[in-house]
Amino acid sequence: MEPNFFRYVWRHSTREQLGILALVVLSLPFYFASLNLPKAIVNGPIQGEGFATPEATGRFLTVALPVPGGDAIELFSGFDLTRMPMLFALSGLFLALVFVNGAFKLQVNTRKGELGERMLRRLRYELVDRVLRFPPQEFRRRKASEIATMVNAEVEQLGGFIGDAFVQPAYLGGLALTALVFILAQSFWLGVVALLVVLVQAFLIPQLRRPLLKLGRARQLAAREMAGRVGEIVDGIVEIHANDTSNLERADIAGRLGRIFRIRLEIYERKFFVKFLNNFLAQLTPFVFYTAGGYLAIRGQLDIGQLVAVIAAYKDLPGPIRDLINWDQQRLDAELKFAQVTEQFDPEELLAPELQRPDAPAPAALAGGLKVQSLAIADERGARLLQDVSLSARLDERIALIGPPGGGKEALAYALVRLLQAEPGRIAYGAHDLAALPERVTGRRIGFVGPDVYLWPTSVRENLLYALKHEPRGEAAAGLSADDIQEARRTGNMPADASADWVDYEAAGATGPGDIEARLKDALTLVGLGETAFEWGLRLRLDPQREPALAERLVAAAEGIAARLAEPAYASLIELFDEARYNRNATVAENILFGSSSHAAQSLDALPRNPHFRAVLAAAGIERDVLGMGLAIARTMVELFADLPADHPYFEQFSFIASADLPDYRAIVLRLGDDPGEADPETRERLLALPLRYIEARHRLGLVDAAMEKRFVAARALFRADLPAELRGAIEFFDRTRYNSAATIEDNLLTGRVAYGKVDAEARVRALLREVLARDGLEDEILRVGLDHAVGTGGRRLGLADRQRLGLARAVLKRPQLLVVDQALAALDPVSEEREMGRVLAWARAHGSGVVWALSRPHGARAFDRVVLLEGGRVTAQGGPEVADRFLARGAAEAPRPGPVAAAGAPS
Template structure:
């Protein structure tokens, strides 16, 4: 309500400035008994006008900010309710409704509803109040001004809603088509292999074309009606200034109204059109969002939903389900009413192990889902220890009933997150809380979301009869080993990259393994296979450039990319190795050309080197030209391409066939002379942030697994072991290679 007085002042003061200050009959103006000069009075009114505009603007900023916060909280609450209702849906619902359609309803379709939720009360009150304030000002200036301002409002109030109802019908059809399109896109993505192998992709493309065509013509009709409605609205709105100029000008000429009052009335009507348009927009949006609300809520209220009480307010203690499992004349039907199982009656003694034999796999699946309450019996009841399964809280079922599926669903995240998922049924707020979490919890409470946050304690070791999370981890590892999945997890882990800043403990543990690796290899007589990456030693297991930089690339680098880097050639010139590396490059190109010939670059052994065929042909021509004309006759671009070839190859890849100059093998790493390098080279010599990485080098002479661990002094330890192809499967009489 504080906004409306400021709005009235912004309308009244311009009239006072024109009539009472600028158009004053005398040089002295008396204001509340105080005489003021005409200039002083003008500045006083202008200052009050500026303060009124400032106060009006700041209040609107505050109101709009609060509306935005309310909109986001209501949208957050609405989306949270939709997601939580999914937990109560019957399983057959998901078989008939695509995931893409559900995602579209929760995200894109509900997005515009947030603005309407914030504007539901404030927008009509604010805009109607502003409109009433402006109309009051117009009537105070002249009755005819006010009458002219409202003359065409009834026509707009009747015409615009009538046209909007027709648009709403088309919007409903558009939403339905968008949902069907989302479902077809989801089916296409899931069934792409089948469409390719069956050759039905063309038919599927025609189906999508049909759906897009229907959507196009619906939207085209919406555009025609929508912009015609806007044209009519704008035309009617512009008719009112016609009356102001004609009737108002006539009244000014007759002397019935002052010129300042006419100017103020024109400015006021200009301000009047804005809230009136906002009210019309609110009306159209309200009906559109009401229709959208009905479409969404109808889809999120399917038949057979579980009750709220089975999911809300979990019990403080989870009781144990002990006793017999009794099926008492249990029948189950699908959504179409077709019987799945009928009149099942049997008892599974408590504490025993039972095997249920069924004719079809579908019957076994139905019985399993009945025991986990994924399917609710249409007739009869299931009891466990005398307790009705239909009345148990979901927390009790999730905690006390285990279900092992042959093909479990893996959620996005780590393997640990998925393995520990069954232990995270109830979260607990910690004793101490950071201020950021307190604010997040407060906003979650205001929005009606879960007050237990993701950062809270979700695993309770006491529920498992353990003392700490370390005991839980140890138990988890025992399960992994019992499943026989430990070696597979280790193999996958060795192929991953980690960032030291994200997992400092893991990085430190990997560094601490250096000594243990050396001891294990020495004990197994395999120390000779280890090649330490030391400051003063040239490591033959890694490429030349990695030896010079004492670093490893964070991603694969091709010969062309390395040659085009603006710091590559200056680096080699700074350490005065251009001639030596060019000699190695010519020897390598000759060896590869003699081995594979002119047309053998598509050989699998050549492709293992990672050399592009086109780049190698260009390098061969550059090498031949350098032999005849010398390096001085080669451009910098060609020289960089020639030198990049040996820099990406390790001596062990080409063996003893290529002589590596002693100056290269005895050169201290470039990092020791970093301060003397040009600035263009610094991008090559920056420290790597990866504490550990795994590189699989498949060479044409040998296949060697190289594991590197970055030390605190930026040293790398490499050790290699024979090709996995020489190992035998588990259970073989031959000795398997040791694991480090």
């Protein structure tokens, strides 16, 4: 990357820079004309100079070209005007010049801004482009947050300067030179003095500022490291909590902030000193003019008029000089910053851009066999990961790589997909050297999954489809206007729309968006995520407006499910909502409302204060009973939880009363004893709030008996009978015939509550759900909805095992000719790992795909055609499954094998 800032800017903006410069030069005559005009107006028409008689006329709009040392050449002789018209003409001209000057300034500033932003866009794009082409090893010594800071914040400061880089010195230099020449013309010696002071300024000030730049650089590095450390804190937060090291981190950050503070302080001290010196030098010249010039004038050796003219001209000099010195400072700063950023983006062995070009000439598929020849790989510290590894295989072979951790199996897997670069040695697929094979082949025909699967913070569907988005399809640029495309081209950006459809459906064996879902389902099922995806779907909410047909089918299915759940085999597992019966597995509130509040807990808390609710309790004659229940619950809670510390997890999990409210309730229990009749209105509200969350089957305090059930059911009818308007939208009634958008799909299908205290009730109900849905052809639909499941940042909403499975599904989806896997299912238990691995191998056999799998547990190697043992970076054995058996036997003899199954190894 071009390390010189000016060359970089000039190369990419020659035309624009010249354009702006021309504009500035063009604007100068107008600017000078406007400076001279006020004097002409005041002296001429207003004070009457040259208008001695009413008939006297003056010349207006004379244009003359000044000739040094001679008379001016008149280009246009102008008009003769009398005093009054002259006043209006000159004032009008002044106004016109104000407009013209403003217009020039507007143009120049806009163009400078435009130029700066274009350069920034190009620079940032180029930096990210380089990150995309970094050799993969490079990322081991990089911090994501530091790269992000450089691309965003550090480059930002260059933007403002880019527009000024060439224009400013040309413009200011011109101004300063004019003033200096004028002074020299008036008085040679005074001019020499002025020139000397300027030269001292121009030499001394930058010298003094140099340490400032060094400090600025130190500050920038410190700030970048600081950003990196903050990133580390976020990434390592679990370790920090688990090891009580938060204070170490605090101390580290405090230390860094302290260093940044010291650097800043020194910057300020030096900066303001330089400023002081600069001002002092600027004032020194007038001092010389006044004393020496005055002395000469008094002695009659200098014309007073000349002295005044020199002093007046000098007024115009310090401004441009100071600005020029400032520009020089900015220049140094920008050059340093630019060099500092670009050197970070200039690692050795950047991938050639041709390897990633969407139109790179490449074979459509891999052909021939895989050949690894005397491959050696060293890590960034020079430690040998692989040495002299040679291997040849057919592309449809299934090969297991086994060996101790770090023995080379991981490195070989990474090398096969060029995530580690071989040197020396060579990997070839057929006639093609891997080093020169474009990513459009390696990234499409070869699949790779490592142990740390990265999931984008989107849905499961998007994460799967990610593997198919290689290049813009057809009208991928369609979303961009012609202007967008032109602008992108101008700054070397890619003119394609990332939000268009990029999915290569054919690669997954589909024809378009219509049948890709089936392929996604196949991939998920292959890695054992089919049922999980189905459950994701059950737990999602469906918008019936967006999918009215599906909502309707679900309502119909709910009817069938209810019928099945009513069978004796299920009767004890689930209690369906029945308008005429109390549901012992639902809360009291749900039983009275016979529905759930669509605004969740908030309105449940407000219920005891709701006039309609209270009126219903009174009309049903159960207010006293419910108060009694509240009192009983309060008594039990006080008894159970009074001794627990306030932050105990049980308050969250089991208590009806928050720890902060417990003392109040204790007082209420003591005061009222067994009789809630004495309670004041506020206490009543507090007591009424408790039973609302009470579930008889779960909490088992024996508070709702058969008689009480009947009275609650009676209250239910009253509650619904004349529901006030403000509650109407707030409650979704249990109604199997309507799709409830506020509830999950599962709640819509079950229309009841799974019974508490029944062994496996939930699993058995879910199995039935699945069976009925499969029969209705809805299973795939639910699974399809489940693809919308959000995986969270870095996939953290999924467990590690599911994340690994999803990663494998993504690699399989594109139907690679060769699937390279590095311990990608290591987080699964051994039984599941072997099962999913077996399925993937069967899939590969059916598709004629090859597999190279680095195994964390060598037991699985028996399912492969060939086993390669890597130890100490070398291939120490290869052959059939017996290689794995021998390795295992040796391992068992040497040391107990650590692993997640250690717990099962306990003596029984």
